[in-house]
Amino acid sequence: MTIELSLYDPALTYSGQKQFDCGHATLNAFVRHSLKPQVKKHLSVAYVLTDAAQGDRFVGFYTIAQHMVDVSALSALSLGSLPRKIPCSRLVMLGVDQRHQGQQLGSKLMRHALSLTREVARQIGSFGMYLDADPLAVRFYQRLGFTLLEGDRTPEPSPMFLPLSGIG
Numbered sequence: 515m516t517i518e519l520s521l522y523d524p525a526l527t528y529s530g531q532k533q534f535d536c537g538h539a540t541l542n543a544f545v546r547h548s549l550k551p552q553v554k555k556h557l558s559v560a561y562v563l564t565d566a567a568q569g570d571r572f573v574g575f576y577t578i579a580q581h582m583v584d585v586s587a588l589s590a591l592s593l594g595s596l597p598r599k600i601p602c603s604r605l606v607m608l609g610v611d612q613r614h615q616g617q618q619l620g621s622k623l624m625r626h627a628l629s630l631t632r633e634v635a636r637q638i639g640s641f642g643m644y645l646d647a648d649p650l651a652v653r654f655y656q657r658l659g660f661t662l663l664e665g666d667r668t669p670e671p672s673p674m675f676l677p678l679s680g681i682g
């Protein structure tokens with residue numbers, strides 16, 4: 515496997531970042547134009563997949579940030595008594611280049627994001643991971659254990675959550 519996962523460095527130039535195409539226009543525009551400034555401002559942290567066989571080409575990424583959800587948003591999970599504000603991690607964006615989809619790279623990124631969430635929980639507290647799933651990705655996240663918080667809101671993004679207790 516020539517694909518490596520590493521922390522995105524906004525000071526570097528990644529080959530292929532400006533041509534990134536995961537088949538999702540909003541995510542493509544984000545990677546091409548907003549990823550670097552957003553990470554520079556510490557609004558999120560990004561991890562990237564680069565392919566050494568293609569000159570370290572940018573082939574996938576996710577961004578993650580701290581987040582807070584109201585406990586009422588988690589009622590679908592029947593978690594018992596909890597405070598009103600719940601600290602968690604938020605997976606903000608996730609994408610894999612179209613040519614590399616179906617090669618378990620999205621899963622690799624998610625395993626890394628979930629292990630980071632476990633680490634953050636140990637260090638500063640986090641009840642789990644929140645995300646707003648694109649309609650086409652809801653099933654992908656369900657397979658990882660995420661629950662739909664308000665049902666499937668297609669064509670809008672659907673809020674989903676995976677508590678720390680469900681992160682293996």
Ligand SMILES: CC(C)(COP(=O)(O)OP(=O)(O)OC[C@H]1O[C@@H](n2cnc3c(N)ncnc32)[C@H](O)[C@@H]1OP(=O)(O)O)[C@@H](O)C(=O)NCCC(=O)NCCS
Nearest residue numbers: 536609610615616617618619620621647648650651653654
């Ligand atoms: C969603 C995405 C990140 C998945 O990445 P990927 O590398 O293709 O996924 P993987 O190869 O790791 O797939 C893991 C498993 O999930 C399944 N899967 C992948 N995408 C899926 C989807 N959209 N719906 C249902 N199942 C999906 C795969 O078939 C695979 O199953 P298997 O383990 O039985 O073979 C990728 O398709 C993508 O970038 N999509 C466009 C952008 C997007 O929708 N991002 C999410 C925004 S919230």
